[in-house]
Amino acid sequence: AQSVTQLGSHVSVSEGALVLLRCNYSSSVPPYLFWYVQYPNQGLQLLLKYTSAATLVKGINGFEAEFKKSETSFHLTKPSAHMSDAAEYFCAVSEGGYNKLIFGAGTRLAVHP
Amino acid sequence: GAGVSQSPSNKVTEKGKDVELRCDPISGHTALYWYRQSLGQGLEFLIYFQGNSAPDKSGLPSDRFSAERTGGSVSTLTIQRTQQEDSAVYLCASSLGRSPANYGYTFGSGTRLTVV
Numbered sequence: 052a053q054s055v056t057q058l059g060s061h062v063s064v065s066e067g068a069l070v071l072l073r074c075n076y077s078s079s080v081p082p083y084l085f086w087y088v089q090y091p092n093q094g095l096q097l098l099l100k101y102t103s104a105a106t107l108v109k110g111i112n113g114f115e116a117e118f119k120k121s122e123t124s125f126h127l128t129k130p131s132a133h134m135s136d137a138a139e140y141f142c143a144v145s146e147g148g149y150n151k152l153i154f155g156a157g158t159r160l161a162v163h164p
Numbered sequence: 165g166a167g168v169s170q171s172p173s174n175k176v177t178e179k180g181k182d183v184e185l186r187c188d189p190i191s192g193h194t195a196l197y198w199y200r201q202s203l204g205q206g207l208e209f210l211i212y213f214q215g216n217s218a219p220d221k222s223g224l225p226s227d228r229f230s231a232e233r234t235g236g237s238v239s240t241l242t243i244q245r246t247q248q249e250d251s252a253v254y255l256c257a258s259s260l261g262r263s264p265a266n267y268g269y270t271f272g273s274g275t276r277l278t279v280v
Contacts, residue, residue, distance in 0.1 A: 151209045
């Protein structure tokens with residue numbers, strides 16, 4: 052079965068600093084990978100997804116992620132953090148013929164002035 | 165509708181009571197998923213519908229949990245004899261077609277269930 056590990060349940064950065072949220076997956080087949088963001092009291096919003104096209108995927112709000120097969124990683128980055136980026140971020144892999152999403156435990160990002 | 169609608173947004177119930185949570189997916193979306201997000205936990209898959217059929221119920225935690233979907237549209241998740249450990253946010257997602265990894269998933273805002 053596929054699984055997702057997000058390293059660091061909490062990450063804190065200064066406004067303007069690099070954001071790096073780590074995600075590693077396990078999969079026996081080429082995966083579909085996703086990053087979602089959840090703002091307080093809201094549902095999940097798709098940031099970006101990897102579906103075996105380009106390995107560097109650009110998403111909304113200046114986020115991007117790079118698929119590295121050799122490292123089984125799909126880390127999320129943003130060059131310069133903004134206060135509005137404070138939220139919880141979930142990495143997910145799509146599993147099986149029914150394409151259900153298997154989520155990591157999430158990383159809560161705090162951005163301080 | 166324009167998005168996935170879930171109701172109620174908040175539900176407080178007494179231990180032992182039954183509750184029904186509703187999901188109204190985007191019109192035309194044949195795939196529908198229920199997930200549970202417990203405090204401090206990630207999102208846990210519960211059940212998947214394709215049309216009115218549920219080919220994957222593997223995530224339902226016990227026989228107190230059931231779900232149905234009618235008319236290929238609205239879905240109801242029912243929890244019988246609620247327990248405090250059922251307290252969580254229940255999220256619904258829908259997708260167009262049989263390849264949601266390609267089409268994308270749209271999530272509702274969830275129902276926050278509190279069992280007291």
